[in-house]
Each structure stands twice: as structure tokens, then as C-alpha cells.
Amino acid sequence: MRTFPVGNASFSDDGFVLVQEENGLGIIDLQEKYVIPPTIEGILLDGYVVDVYY
Incomplete structure (x- = not known):
């Protein structure tokens, strides 16, 4: 599983977000x-807008 930063979260290529x-x-x-x-290119995650690109 690869992860890369998206705003305040880490986005992994298997469709999950890990939030710190x-x-x-x-x-x-x-x-x-x-x-x-x-x-979806953007979701609301714990009050933050996280941009996700595929």
C-alpha cells in the first residue's frame, strides 16, 4: 500500500485516508x-476539505 500526503491526511492508493x-x-x-x-475528487473529512485525485 502506497501512501502520500493530501492536506492534513495521508491518502493510500487502496482507497483509504489516514488522518493525523x-x-x-x-x-x-x-x-x-x-x-x-x-x-469523488474532494470530500469533507473531520471538518477539512481533502482533495483526492485518481
Whole structure:
């Protein structure tokens, strides 16, 4: 699985996003995966717009 950065997240070529979010309480490392349909070029992820290109 290859991953590459997209905004505040890492996008992998198998259709998942790994999010690393930072807030006032410290750094939150969310290891949850969000499935992205391959036809969508941008999604709203935890309040951030993440551009995804295939």
C-alpha cells in the first residue's frame, strides 16, 4: 500500500485516508480509515476539505 500526503491526511492508493489531526489539547493521531469512492475528487473529512485525485 502506497501512501502520500493530501492536506492534513495521508491518502493510500487502496482507497483509504489516514488522518493525523492537531488541536489545542495536543496531537491526536486518528488511525481510523475512511473509504473514499474513486469518483469523488474532494470530500469533507473531520471538518477539512481533502482533495483526492485518481
